[in-house]
Amino acid sequence: MLTLSGVCKRYPTGDRALTNIDLTLPRGQVLALIGPSGAGKSTLIRCVNRLVEPSEGSIRLGDTELTLLSGQQLRKARRAMAMIFQEYALVDRLTVMENVLSGRLGYVGFWRSFLRRYPRETVAEAFRLLERVGLAHALDKRADALSGGQRQRVGIARALLQSPQLLLVDEPTASLDPKTSRQIMRLIRELCAERELAAIINIHDVALARQFADRIVGLRAGEIVFDGKPAELTAEILTTIYGEEDWDTQAAEEEEHPSAIPLQPSVAPIPLAPSLAPDLLATGGPR
Numbered sequence: 703m704l705t706l707s708g709v710c711k712r713y714p715t716g717d718r719a720l721t722n723i724d725l726t727l728p729r730g731q732v733l734a735l736i737g738p739s740g741a742g743k744s745t746l747i748r749c750v751n752r753l754v755e756p757s758e759g760s761i762r763l764g765d766t767e768l769t770l771l772s773g774q775q776l777r778k779a780r781r782a783m784a785m786i787f788q789e790y791a792l793v794d795r796l797t798v799m800e801n802v803l804s805g806r807l808g809y810v811g812f813w814r815s816f817l818r819r820y821p822r823e824t825v826a827e828a829f830r831l832l833e834r835v836g837l838a839h840a841l842d843k844r845a846d847a848l849s850g851g852q853r854q855r856v857g858i859a860r861a862l863l864q865s866p867q868l869l870l871v872d873e874p875t876a877s878l879d880p881k882t883s884r885q886i887m888r889l890i891r892e893l894c895a896e897r898e899l900a901a902i903i904n905i906h907d908v909a910l911a912r913q914f915a916d917r918i919v920g921l922r923a924g925e926i927v928f929d930g931k932p933a934e935l936t937a938e939i940l941t942t943i944y945g946e947e948d949w950d951t952q953a954a955e956e957e958e959h960p961s962a963i964p965l966q967p968s969v970a971p972i973p974l975a976p977s978l979a980p981d982l983l984a985t986g987g988p989r
């Protein structure tokens with residue numbers, strides 16, 4: 703369904719972020735993209751929807767060559783690719799329902815959206831999605847009154863209202879505590895299965911990637927160094943991706959205390975977990 707061939711990205715600064723990326727993602731597959739900080743995970747996700755322009759290569763979604771599109775055609779193609787963000791990207795002063803409805807911006811146009819004139823069936827679908835993500839009771843709440851986990855659920859419902867074929871998910875759990883992180887990953891997984899949606903999830907937490915993805919791709923310095931099933935991700939391969947670390951001890955600790963120790967490579971930045979910052983959690987996570 704999505705095919706990347708020979709994708710390279712050099713930033714104007716000279717940084718070479720991606721080198722010859724070849725990747726095919728079938729319909730319904732959940733792919734976790736792992737790798738140390740600076741490996742090119744965000745760049746890869748953003749090349750797919752052209753928020754970042756690839757320097758070379760081809761990116762096809764179905765029959766459409768995305769790298770050749772511009773203007774109206776690109777906007778139309780982007781409807782099929784919904785993004786879910788680490789910091790949720792909600793409009794704080796709008797309600798939960800209004801935030802979800804903004805997922806249809808690419809269909810109804812700015813003015814119709816600005817005047818809040820959404821078709822009746824769109825509003826009904828937004829309500830169904832809010833029920834599905836467990837937030838039907840909160841549709842009138844302002845987004846800034848929600849917890850981090852609830853905010854991410856709104857982000858997920860908004861993405862789905864876009865009727866995408868592909869989810870591009872950028873560190874969805876980096877601002878969440880371990881239990882909420884698992885709930886969010888489980889929800890994304892279930893929704894992909896229900897809707898035959900493919901997803902690329904950029905994630906630092908290797909344990910979560912193992913638990914919830916069908917496939918793991920490891921990036922190192924802009925190149926794919928592993929592409930396989932979660933069960934094939936051995937300590938040796940983790941060392942190839944991240945560098946030297948005592949992976950077996952970490953894995954054993956993770957099995958003993960699954961919610962206490964996210965399996966994080968020491969070379970990757972460890973995001974501030976709300977469990978370490980109860981004040982942030984109480985105010986709905988970092989803004």
Ligand SMILES: Nc1ncnc2c1ncn2[C@@H]1O[C@H](COP(=O)(O)OP(=O)(O)OP(=O)(O)O)[C@@H](O)[C@H]1O
Nearest residue numbers: 713715717718719738739740741742743744745746
């Ligand atoms: N806008 C930019 N301009 C110049 N260089 C950039 C830009 N964005 C990213 N880079 C460089 O491209 C490389 C890949 O960065 P990218 O953010 O894609 O990595 P990442 O794996 O997502 O990292 P992290 O896990 O820390 O988010 C890095 O060397 C980074 O410095």
